[in-house]
Amino acid sequence: MERTLICLIVIFLGTVAHKTSPQGPDRLLIRLRHLIDSVEQLKIYVNDLDPELLPAPQDVKEHCERSAFACFQKAKLKSANTGNNKTIINDLVSQLKRRLPTTKVTRRQKKSIKCPSCDSYEKKTPQEFLERLKWLLQKMIHQHLS
Amino acid sequence: MTFMGVDTRCLGLFLLCTIIGHSLEIKVNPPQDFEIVDPGLLGYLYLQWKPPVVMEIFKECTLEYELKYRNVGSDNWKTIITRNLIYKDGFDLNKGVEGKIRTHLSEQCTNGSEVKSSWTETSYWISDAGSLETRIQDMKCVYYNWQYLVCSWKPGEVIHSDTNYTMFFWYEGLHQPLQCTNYLQDNEKNVGCKLSNLESSDYKDFFICVNGSSKMEPIQSSYNVFQLQNIVKPLPPEFLHVTLENSMEIRMKWSTPGGPIPSRCYTYEVVVREDDISWESATDKNDMKLKKRTNDSEELCFFVRSKVNIYCADDGFWSEWSEEECWEGYTAPDSKIIFLLPICFFFVFLLLLLCLIVEKEEPEPTLNFHMDLNKQVYSYEETLC
Numbered sequence: 001m002e003r004t005l006i007c008l009i010v011i012f013l014g015t016v017a018h019k020t021s022p023q024g025p026d027r028l029l030i031r032l033r034h035l036i037d038s039v040e041q042l043k044i045y046v047n048d049l050d051p052e053l054l055p056a057p058q059d060v061k062e063h064c065e066r067s068a069f070a071c072f073q074k075a076k077l078k079s080a081n082t083g084n085n086k087t088i089i090n091d092l093v094s095q096l097k098r099r100l101p102t103t104k105v106t107r108r109q110k111k112s113i114k115c116p117s118c119d120s121y122e123k124k125t126p127q128e129f130l131e132r133l134k135w136l137l138q139k140m141i142h143q144h145l146s
Numbered sequence: 147m148t149f150m151g152v153d154t155r156c157l158g159l160f161l162l163c164t165i166i167g168h169s170l171e172i173k174v175n176p177p178q179d180f181e182i183v184d185p186g187l188l189g190y191l192y193l194q195w196k197p198p199v200v201m202e203i204f205k206e207c208t209l210e211y212e213l214k215y216r217n218v219g220s221d222n223w224k225t226i227i228t229r230n231l232i233y234k235d236g237f238d239l240n241k242g243v244e245g246k247i248r249t250h251l252s253e254q255c256t257n258g259s260e261v262k263s264s265w266t267e268t269s270y271w272i273s274d275a276g277s278l279e280t281r282i283q284d285m286k287c288v289y290y291n292w293q294y295l296v297c298s299w300k301p302g303e304v305i306h307s308d309t310n311y312t313m314f315f316w317y318e319g320l321h322q323p324l325q326c327t328n329y330l331q332d333n334e335k336n337v338g339c340k341l342s343n344l345e346s347s348d349y350k351d352f353f354i355c356v357n358g359s360s361k362m363e364p365i366q367s368s369y370n371v372f373q374l375q376n377i378v379k380p381l382p383p384e385f386l387h388v389t390l391e392n393s394m395e396i397r398m399k400w401s402t403p404g405g406p407i408p409s410r411c412y413t414y415e416v417v418v419r420e421d422d423i424s425w426e427s428a429t430d431k432n433d434m435k436l437k438k439r440t441n442d443s444e445e446l447c448f449f450v451r452s453k454v455n456i457y458c459a460d461d462g463f464w465s466e467w468s469e470e471e472c473w474e475g476y477t478a479p480d481s482k483i484i485f486l487l488p489i490c491f492f493f494v495f496l497l498l499l500l501c502l503i504v505e506k507e508e509p510e511p512t513l514n515f516h517m518d519l520n521k522q523v524y525s526y527e528e529t530l531c
Contacts, residue, residue, distance in 0.1 A: 001502075001505065004498060004501065004502050004505070005502075007197055007498060008495065008502070010495055011491055011495045011498065013344070014491050029410065033457050034455070036457055041457075042512075053225065053227045055438050058235075059234075059318065059350065062346075077520065097255060103199065119229065120229075120230070122226040122227065122228040122230070122233060123226060123227035123228065124224075124225070124226055125225055125272075128224070134460075135349065135460075137457075138375070138457065138458055138459060138460070139349040141410075141458055142348075142349070142375070142408065142411065142456050142458045143349070145408030145409075145410050145458075146406070146408055
């Protein structure tokens, strides 16, 4: 009698497990892809950006990717005073500054690693800044998917 | 005469003011001992300097340095501003490297506008023997399926028959450059190298140097820098499948190629052939829905190839085309089997439930039997008394 009951429970769980839908949308991946799209768009308007040099992390160490991304977000990327396309640029820049969704892995990592401060990274031209930001995002996407 | 006197006095006063003004102007010295150091990492160079001698009042100020650098012969300077005394970056050592640097004194320190020093310059050429004709040609590197790096080259234009080439590589994480251990050969001469198990080698500069040796003459080295994720050639997609959704719509599916490349890093190019007409389409997903061109087409085939998409790398190579897959009449779609599975589970569940109920009814006969036995015992004792 008990054996039959256990069999029933196992089969019932099998039915339920199979019918369970896959995990909800991967918010972090969607955001990172959207950020790359925004960076590609900003590259088109690079001549309308304020030419001031901005701290742009490079050679980012393992597990410091989020911290490096936060440094990119803090940078004062903005359109030039005399620039055209001000609205589009400001809109794209505000997209970059939105907070990234966290995952279980990143929450664990946040506390243990000591990463370089934003001041220690060299300042680069807006063109270089955007290229390096894109490379960091590509690295983060690949890491997240691996 | 008086007019001329006034003129001279004004001129004298003006000159005096200029001289005094000039000496009061805040100046800052350029950095000292600016040099480019090659630590022998096949292209990763250190540009370093020492702080300038500054006036006493500026000793507490944070100095910034504006550094410009480029390969000799290039039009564009790359610029960085830093507070550090060293800057490290990857360079193409096939050409010389030149750099110039100046000090910036910030507005907060000068109580006015920012002050910049004059430039101090330096340059670096790798000391290399050998003429250009001895250097390898047509160096090509492909990172197959994000697993095997294969670099191949052609020998130099003018070399002696005893010349043989050797390849070294380095990336951040390795203590020093390593030599290739698996050469591709042609007539016992090295013409390529296959590298695998390159741990944590992507998303950073990968440096390669191919030099050579010959008893007759020195061989000039050749340098390459790239990032591995940008030269990937994936495997083609597998398990292609065509199904007819309704009379006019077809669905094509394929599976992600095997290997370490995540499925969401791919982009695909599909070529559909309906009788004699072909057309191309692109997607990032593993399937595609298309409308048939005509209702009575006899043959419908497709093939697909893959590449790493822009969300995982800047560039890459297309894979080889997959095998062609054609629609073969009316076949039961795979999707139905997936829906049948939970229904089967459910029916098995019901069946076992029924078995349980049937099992419950059986024990009653055994209970009656015990009661009869008890009655019999009771009557026997009565007769004994």
